[in-house]
Amino acid sequence: MFMMTDLNQIHFDILKEIGNIGAGHAATALSQLLSEKIEMTVPNVSILPFGDVSEIFGSAEDEAVAIYMRVFGDSPGKIVFLFSVPEAKTLVDMIARRPIGTTEEFQDYEQSGLKEIGNIMTGAYLHALTRLTGLQQISSVPFFCYDMVGAIINTALIDLGMIGDYALLIETQFSLTNRQINGHFFLIPDPGSLEIILGALGVGSA
Amino acid sequence: MTEWIRVGMAELKVGKAPAKIITLGLGSCIGVCAYNTTLKVGGIAHIMLPDSSLGIGTINQAKFADTAIPLLIEQLESQGAIKEQIIVRIVGGAEMFSASGQNVHLGVGERNIIAVEEICRRLNLVLSAKSTGGHAGKSVTLDLNTGVIEIKSMSSTFIL
Numbered sequence: 522m523f524m525m526t527d528l529n530q531i532h533f534d535i536l537k538e539i540g541n542i543g544a545g546h547a548a549t550a551l552s553q554l555l556s557e558k559i560e561m562t563v564p565n566v567s568i569l570p571f572g573d574v575s576e577i578f579g580s581a582e583d584e585a586v587a588i589y590m591r592v593f594g595d596s597p598g599k600i601v602f603l604f605s606v607p608e609a610k611t612l613v614d615m616i617a618r619r620p621i622g623t624t625e626e627f628q629d630y631e632q633s634g635l636k637e638i639g640n641i642m643t644g645a646y647l648h649a650l651t652r653l654t655g656l657q658q659i660s661s662v663p664f665f666c667y668d669m670v671g672a673i674i675n676t677a678l679i680d681l682g683m684i685g686d687y688a689l690l691i692e693t694q695f696s697l698t699n700r701q702i703n704g705h706f707f708l709i710p711d712p713g714s715l716e717i718i719l720g721a722l723g724v725g726s727a
Numbered sequence: 728m729t730e731w732i733r734v735g736m737a738e739l740k741v742g743k744a745p746a747k748i749i750t751l752g753l754g755s756c757i758g759v760c761a762y763n764t765t766l767k768v769g770g771i772a773h774i775m776l777p778d779s780s781l782g783i784g785t786i787n788q789a790k791f792a793d794t795a796i797p798l799l800i801e802q803l804e805s806q807g808a809i810k811e812q813i814i815v816r817i818v819g820g821a822e823m824f825s826a827s828g829q830n831v832h833l834g835v836g837e838r839n840i841i842a843v844e845e846i847c848r849r850l851n852l853v854l855s856a857k858s859t860g861g862h863a864g865k866s867v868t869l870d871l872n873t874g875v876i877e878i879k880s881m882s883s884t885f886i887l
Contacts, residue, residue: 571775571790572735581751582866584881589824664824668881671752672864675736675775676823679755679835682775686737686787712783 525568525687525715533566535722536691539650540564544693544706546649547642551695554641555615558698565692574674574688578603578705581671586627588639589666589677592647594658596714596721600643601677603670603705609635611702627667636663642706654721677709684712734758734771739789741770741802744872751866753819755836757792757843757859758867760816761799761852762874763808769871772799776835777842792842797850815852816876816887817843818867820859836860856887 541564552559567577575581586609588602604612610624613631616638617623624631640663647658666673678688691708710718730746736756742748744767750758753773762769772795776782779791788794796815803813820840840859847854856876858865863880870877876887 570735571737574736575752582879666823668754668823669752669864669866671866672754672821672823673752675752675756676754676821676836676864678736679775682737682790683781684783686790 525685525689528568531724532719535719535724536566536689537564539653539718540566540691540693540708542653543646543649543708544695546645547706548695550641550645551638554638555697557615557700559695560698561693561695565690565694567690567692568687569690570687571675571678571682574678575671577674578670581669583670584667585670585673586635587666587668587673587677588635589664589673590639590643591661592643592658593661595656596654596658596710596717598708598710598714599677600639600646600660601673601705601707601709602639602642603673603707604635604702606667608702608704611700612638612704615700627665632665636665639663646706646708654718656717656721677707680711681709689715734773736773737775737787737790739770739772739795739799739802741768741799741806742871743768743806746871748869748871749867753865753867754821754823755819755839757817757819757839758865759792759796759799759843760818760867760869760876761803761813762816762869762871763803763813764874765812766806766808767871767874768803768806768808769869769874770799770803771867771869772796774839774843777838792839792846796843796846796852800850800852810850810852813852814855814874815847816856817854818858818865818876818878818887821861821863821865823862823864858887 734750759772820836866879
């Protein structure tokens with residue numbers, strides 16, 4: 522099997538481009554949904570030892586809100602959106618078109634709003650990825666999680682433990698130009714999916 | 728100054744009093760805490776998966792329940808601990824991503840709990856307490872001076 526340690530610079534660039542195109546479409550979808558300008562960063566493709574993963578967002582014990590989806594199809598994986606708690610609350614208020622600051626807790630309604638954002642953005646991301654690679658992909662229903670960021674990230678990466686000691690994260694940050702909202706969007710390919718994705722783009726063998 | 732020993736995901740570390748061992752953000756992973764009261768030595772293994780047969784290639788023993796627990800006991804024994812005096816407590820195995828009773832992650836938390844308990848039985852280890860399952864992430868601190876385990880979740884802090 523293709524190991525993460527086999528990845529070279531070309532592979533990294535291609536994974537970055539995948540993140541770029543996918544997240545670009547996802548950000549456009551969010552922009553249209555909220556009628557707001559959105560900026561995004563150049564994606565970051567990182568390979569980290571598991572022991573370091575939970576610290577990538579500051580303290581592992583910081584609270585965060587995540588929307589998590591499984592990806593099924595030709596190249597299965599996971600997609601995780603991560604927001605800080607105040608940012609997630611602002612996002613709910615925006616999508617519900619109510620005054621910023623209204624959301625106090627994540628009740629069913631608020632969770633549902635955030636899940637829908639996750640759904641729409643993931644749809645756009647996967648659609649772009651399918652057009653690029655020809656790989657058919659479909660996402661699960663979204664799952665909401667409000668907990669310590671370390672616990673969220675560790676659990677999302679658990680399957681990768683089967684093939685090695687490193688996590689591959691394709692991360693894009695996006696921010697709403699006029700608000701203090703920064704979202705993190707992660708694509709986490711399942712064991713085995715990495716070589717399928719790279720293979721579909723003609724760079725399968727290391 | 729208390730020495731803090733940090734255990735990351737898929738890592739295993741042991742130490743002795745007055746150090747404290749801590750592992751942060753356990754979700755579906757399990758923190759296996761082993762402690763010997765008389766010698767005040769102990770360790771934590773932060774395991775990810777139930778069985779090393781799931782692994783491909785070189786195996787990091789600290790990652791799987793079936794390899795990490797024997798290794799943890801072995802390392803404590805090399806510090807002079809006697810197996811019969813080692814108490815084991817386990818924390819974690821939550822289902823982080825679930826909705827309407829439907830577990831999305833094939834219940835990896837649950838599978839980890841079952842595996843850890845089974846391995847403790849097989850090794851005749853004293854499994855004295857546990858805080859497993861549920862849906863909350865947890866951090867664990869083992870104070871090697873007292874043997875007390877403090878668990879912190881987003882909503883509460885308590886002693887195991």
